[in-house]
Amino acid sequence: MFLGLLVCFEIRQTLTEGFAKRTQRLPKSSDDNQENFWRIMDTSTLIATLALLIAAAYVMGRGRSMELADTSQGGFRNLNSLPFYYGMLTALWCGIPSLFLVGVWMTMDTSVIDMLLIKQLPEEVAAMPKSELGLVLNTIKNLAEGNMLGSAPEPYMAQAADSLKRLTQTSQMAMTVLAICLGMLLAVFSWFRISPEQKARLQVEGAFKAILLACSCLAILTTVGIVFSVIFESMRFFQSVPVSEFVFGLHWSPQMAIRADQVGGSGAFGAIPLFVGTLLISVIALIVAVPTGLMAAIYLSEYATAKVRSIVKPMLEVLAGIPTVVYGFFAALTVAPLIKDSGTSAIDFLNIQFEFLNIQMSISSESALAAGLVMGVMIIPFVSSLSDDVINAVPQSLRDGSLGLGSTQSETIKQVVIPAALPGIVGGVLLAASRAIGETMIVVMAAGLAANLTANPMESVTTVTVQIVTLLVGDQEFDSPKTLSAFALGLMLFIVTLALNYLALHVVRKYREQYD
Amino acid sequence: MEAIAENTAKVDNMIDTKKDVQNNSPESADLSNLETVGIPFSDNAKMSMRDVDVFYGDKQAIHGVGLDIGQNEVLAMIGPSGCGKSTFLRCLNRMNDTIDICKVTGSLQLEGQDIYDPKLDVVPLRARVGMVFQKPNPFPKSIYDNVAYGPRIHGLVSRRAELDEIVETSLQRAGLWNEVKDRLHAPGTGLSGGQQQRLCIARTIAVSPEVILMDEPCSALDPIATAKIEELIAELSENFTIAIVTHSMQQAARVSNRTAYFHLGKLVEVNETEKVFTNPDHSLTEAYITGRFG
Numbered sequence: 001m002f003l004g005l006l007v008c009f010e011i012r013q014t015l016t017e018g019f020a021k022r023t024q025r026l027p028k029s030s031d032d033n034q035e036n037f038w039r040i041m042d043t044s045t046l047i048a049t050l051a052l053l054i055a056a057a058y059v060m061g062r063g064r065s066m067e068l069a070d071t072s073q074g075g076f077r078n079l080n081s082l083p084f085y086y087g088m089l090t091a092l093w094c095g096i097p098s099l100f101l102v103g104v105w106m107t108m109d110t111s112v113i114d115m116l117l118i119k120q121l122p123e124e125v126a127a128m129p130k131s132e133l134g135l136v137l138n139t140i141k142n143l144a145e146g147n148m149l150g151s152a153p154e155p156y157m158a159q160a161a162d163s164l165k166r167l168t169q170t171s172q173m174a175m176t177v178l179a180i181c182l183g184m185l186l187a188v189f190s191w192f193r194i195s196p197e198q199k200a201r202l203q204v205e206g207a208f209k210a211i212l213l214a215c216s217c218l219a220i221l222t223t224v225g226i227v228f229s230v231i232f233e234s235m236r237f238f239q240s241v242p243v244s245e246f247v248f249g250l251h252w253s254p255q256m257a258i259r260a261d262q263v264g265g266s267g268a269f270g271a272i273p274l275f276v277g278t279l280l281i282s283v284i285a286l287i288v289a290v291p292t293g294l295m296a297a298i299y300l301s302e303y304a305t306a307k308v309r310s311i312v313k314p315m316l317e318v319l320a321g322i323p324t325v326v327y328g329f330f331a332a333l334t335v336a337p338l339i340k341d342s343g344t345s346a347i348d349f350l351n352i353q354f355e356f357l358n359i360q361m362s363i364s365s366e367s368a369l370a371a372g373l374v375m376g377v378m379i380i381p382f383v384s385s386l387s388d389d390v391i392n393a394v395p396q397s398l399r400d401g402s403l404g405l406g407s408t409q410s411e412t413i414k415q416v417v418i419p420a421a422l423p424g425i426v427g428g429v430l431l432a433a434s435r436a437i438g439e440t441m442i443v444v445m446a447a448g449l450a451a452n453l454t455a456n457p458m459e460s461v462t463t464v465t466v467q468i469v470t471l472l473v474g475d476q477e478f479d480s481p482k483t484l485s486a487f488a489l490g491l492m493l494f495i496v497t498l499a500l501n502y503l504a505l506h507v508v509r510k511y512r513e514q515y516d
Numbered sequence: 517m518e519a520i521a522e523n524t525a526k527v528d529n530m531i532d533t534k535k536d537v538q539n540n541s542p543e544s545a546d547l548s549n550l551e552t553v554g555i556p557f558s559d560n561a562k563m564s565m566r567d568v569d570v571f572y573g574d575k576q577a578i579h580g581v582g583l584d585i586g587q588n589e590v591l592a593m594i595g596p597s598g599c600g601k602s603t604f605l606r607c608l609n610r611m612n613d614t615i616d617i618c619k620v621t622g623s624l625q626l627e628g629q630d631i632y633d634p635k636l637d638v639v640p641l642r643a644r645v646g647m648v649f650q651k652p653n654p655f656p657k658s659i660y661d662n663v664a665y666g667p668r669i670h671g672l673v674s675r676r677a678e679l680d681e682i683v684e685t686s687l688q689r690a691g692l693w694n695e696v697k698d699r700l701h702a703p704g705t706g707l708s709g710g711q712q713q714r715l716c717i718a719r720t721i722a723v724s725p726e727v728i729l730m731d732e733p734c735s736a737l738d739p740i741a742t743a744k745i746e747e748l749i750a751e752l753s754e755n756f757t758i759a760i761v762t763h764s765m766q767q768a769a770r771v772s773n774r775t776a777y778f779h780l781g782k783l784v785e786v787n788e789t790e791k792v793f794t795n796p797d798h799s800l801t802e803a804y805i806t807g808r809f810g
């Protein structure tokens with residue numbers, strides 16, 4: 001129970017930290033970490049104290065209910081609930097509000113302190129634009145932690161740093177005192193309320209239901225939060241680049257002049273080449289994975305003996321456990337050069353044998369083919385393992401029926417088993433496809449970064465996810481269209497994979513209805 | 517039909533009276549050198565089996581069974597659960613081949629031809645000896661495609677019209693045509709249980725088998741659907757040889773010419789159905805049909 005609460009709290013705290021950082025919107029410095037370290041240390045002492053309090057509350061509540069119980073006839077007959085529940089109830093009263101207080105406090109205090117700090121600053125500093133003000137605040141924070149930066153700080157900064165230290169300390173102390181007082185107060189309050197008639201069991205069950213609900217809401221809220229932040233940033237992007245240009249544009253080159261005097265492209269944000277690249281690589285991957293995976297599944301479920309199956313199936317599934325980076329360098333260092341060499345020599349051979357052909361084609365060392373092939377290998381287990389499951393779910397009686405009519409095993413598989421399992425197999429393929437679309441690492445390493453609009457698998461292409469990565473790494477102004485376009489790409493990708501997943505789930509569910 | 521009704525009445529009568537068995541008690545009967553009593557063999561045998569042993573791994577499920585199934589005869593097989601009826605039936609068209617650990621020895625012949633001959637192809641054998649299963653198992657295809665499945669894989673027809681005709685006659689003989697003729701392209705799995713089982717029978721007779729094996733074809737059906745199937749079996753026996761496993765003694769009495777009683781993997785008694793249910797030769801048979809065990 002305490003453990004559960006603690007875990008809950010840890011999660012909340014991590015989130016809080018995250019939010020705190022986000023709201024600052026400042027480049028992160030390593031000194032931040034140190035500050036956080038101290039904060040967590042203090043907080044963890046507080047949590048430990050609260051945990052002790054909660055344990056004490058439990059023991060007291062339980063003891064109180066046992067005192068009130070009339071045990072003359074043996075047992076706790078006159079109590080509404082078992083003593084355990086009274087203890088629990090007291091502990092919950094003690095723990096939940098105080099932990100909640102700590103959580104809220106920690107979410108709010110950075111921004112409140114910042115606000116107070118800004119008020120103290122000289123007027124001309126406080127009137128600075130937001131980004132510069134952020135820099136000043138950051139300097140002050142560094143100062144407060146004793147990290148001297150190159151030049152001597154201006155006097156108002158040193159002063160502010162002092163008051164920041166004070167403010168932080170006060171806040172921390174206030175939080176500690178308040179949380180502990182609140183916990184004790186409520187524990188005592190609920191301790192006095194304990195009576196044999198109190199419906200402690202119902203209340204505890206209700207509280208647990210609420211806690212469980214809160215945890216699932218947390219997951220949902222996080223998702224919703226991510227989606228909305230992507231949507232809002234995309235909308236900002238679409239203010240500078242029209243939607244139609246983004247969705248239908250054929251040219252992608254997001255390089256923009258950062259300063260007005262810089263030489264640089266004006267930026268072109270046509271996403272078609274990226275989606276075509278993604279499609280090309282995914283199609284190649286599926287061409288590799290679907291037949292291989294499906295046939296492997298058929299072999300495993302219909303032909304293999306139990307012993308072979310017990311060895312081969314786990315080995316196939318290991319493929320899914322290999323980190324994609326490993327696939328990536330396998331693709332870049334082994335497969336791509338192989339394709340380049342064999343492709344080049346094949347063209348040379350053709351040109352020598354049939355001079356009239358005169359093929360002029362160069363094969364790039366980074367090719368969609370290499371990335372697609374390796375990605376195909378990677379997603380084989382998705383197809384094979386899901387197909388194997390659905391093929392196994394086809395009732396034996398159908399196979400018997402077909403064999404009993406005199407069809408061979410392969411006829412039975414082709415005519416009865418596969419058609420019966422088809423919806424499930426399609427579901428598996430769609431899941432594999434959405435995995436392929438979302439895959440980044442292999443493409444970064446093997447297919448390159450050039451946004452070519454081509455259907456030639458020998459050329460280098462790039463995908464949506466790879467572009468998102470390249471757009472966001474490195475120092476960027478946060479609100480330039482270049483950076484914001486990453487969100488628009490993410491949004492489109494999200495829509496596509498969501499649609500695919502929905503389709504897959506729908507198909508799989510339809511299949512389930514058939515046999516249950 | 518009258519004879520069947522009369523038989524049923526007698527069986528019911530016997531089950532009611534539960535008359536005592538004078539012979540030594542069946543539970544303690546020594547089965548080690550049991551000889552099949554009655555008339556297991558036939559002058560006009562369609563299939564004839566001699567000294568059949570069946571093993572699942574080390575475990576022997578069938579012990580030295582010798583039995584004939586006569587031309588156009590309906591042979592019922594009865595016996596307590598686990599006595600090997602299904603196992604024996606599945607030997608007759610080599611459906612046991614699908615079970616790796618199953619081994620069959622002895623002589624099993626279809627019109628004098630050894631069906632366990634290693635050189636024999638099971639595909640034509642299973643076309644000649646069809647099977648209907650306990651649970652209706654229509655393919656997840658249309659009604660039409662279910663029936664057309666066998667003719668298609670055996671290449672029995674070359675034109676669509678011929679196929680249409682086979683589908684229609686098979687459904688008619690299975691007594692299903694009138695119920696489904698307007699929805700031939702609806703899924704077969706959408707029919708009721710009894711209709712599904714008749715569809716499976718239509719599917720089996722579409723390849724014009726000579727023998728039809730039925731393993732408890734009515735055990736998953738309600739009484740009305742069961743009555744329809746029983747009627748159908750009586751009609752089919754004009755054209756086909758039928759071996760049917762059943763748990764219902766009334767059913768065996770209603771549809772079969774001869775009845776074989778299996779006990780712990782041995783064939784105890786084979787006799788005219790009427791005799792088995794009125795005056796069995798063996799005490800074990802008598803104990804079973806009077807409900808002493810089952």
Ligand SMILES: Nc1ncnc2c1ncn2[C@@H]1O[C@H](COP(=O)(O)OP(=O)(O)O)[C@@H](O)[C@H]1O
Pocket residue numbers: 572577595596597598599600601602603604615
């Ligand atoms: N696939 C199998 N593997 C192993 N043993 C089996 C298998 N099928 C049946 N048996 C065994 O063979 C015996 C006869 O079974 P079965 O022919 O199904 O009996 P019945 O149909 O008369 O109820 C039983 O003891 C059963 O446990």
Ligand SMILES: [Mg+2]
Pocket residue numbers: 601602603
């Ligand atoms: Mg059986």
